[in-house]
Amino acid sequence: MEQYEFKINEEQVSERIDKLMTTFNPEWSRTQVQQWIKDGNVTVNGDTVKTNYKVQLNDRLELEIPEPELLEVEPEPINLDIVYEDEDVIVVNKPRGMVVHPAPGHYSGTLVNGLMYHCKDLSGINGVIRPGIVHRIDKDTSGLLMVAKNDVAHESLVEQLKAKTTKRIYKAIAHGVIAHDVGTIEAPIGRDKKDRQSMAVTEEGRDAVTHFTVLERFENFTYVQCELETGRTHQIRVHMKYIGFPLAGDPKYGPKKTLDIDGQALHASVLGFVHPRTKEELVFEAPLPQEIVKLLEELRR
Incomplete structure (x- = not known):
């Protein structure tokens, strides 16, 4: 469980709590914050409040983000365009319209569902919802995506993304x-x-x-x-x-x-990275989809 604490300053006085909390972290949507408040995960000076509560000077806001619920992601026989595969990595050419991993409203038909059917070994670093997923492309963007089959490969590929050495x-x-x-x-x-x-x-x-x-x-x-x-x-x-x-x-x-x-x-269209195990530089290219x-x-x- 993640825990956060905030103290209200003069500039923040009279702001709605749900609106204000989205400014604390760009990853928190207002809908998500409102749900946390309704579930009692947010307290002000030790008490729960409503989503429209207006904060006061020196209010102490505490947030406890609960552990995500474990969801069963079912393997599905989806026809994937696999450009490259070995014991460490898979490179997939994702069609437009396909969601990369399960999320609210998309629990089946995703790339992850297809990958789990295709191979039983995917890295567990991102948990059950995003096994093997190192980076994402949007649902309506087509093209190349690298997937890690084990945690060592996953960490190597993430480090390459952070170091800006991948070619995309x-x-x-x-x-x-x-x-x-x-x-x-x-x-x-x-x-x-x-x-x-x-x-x-x-x-x-x-x-x-x-x-x-x-x-x-x-x-x-x-x-x-x-x-x-x-x-x-x-x-x-x-x-x-x-x-x-x-x-x-x-x-x-x-x-x-x-x-x-x-x-x-x-x-x-182009994806390049250094192979986590062999250290060989790999570059892949996917042709434009027919729509484009x-x-x-x-x-x-």
């Missing part, structure tokens, strides 16, 4: 015509204060760096390659919106009027 290149179609052939977007990303379900460029966010190269220009769109230096949630989608070129089809960060594609036109190929053909016309 994406292809995308963006609204607008980008004038520069190459560029770097360096802007911190954190929870959007106005919409806790979204991310945004914000001063309190974590460092985020994306390098882009223009591959092709069209009348109102640009085909672009983005290379991640860091790996924040929705990084490419947020960064491209930030510089004024949101991704085509992006339901969260893009315009409503867009190309005919269900979800953002974004594909994780068709869009490019239409734009060229």
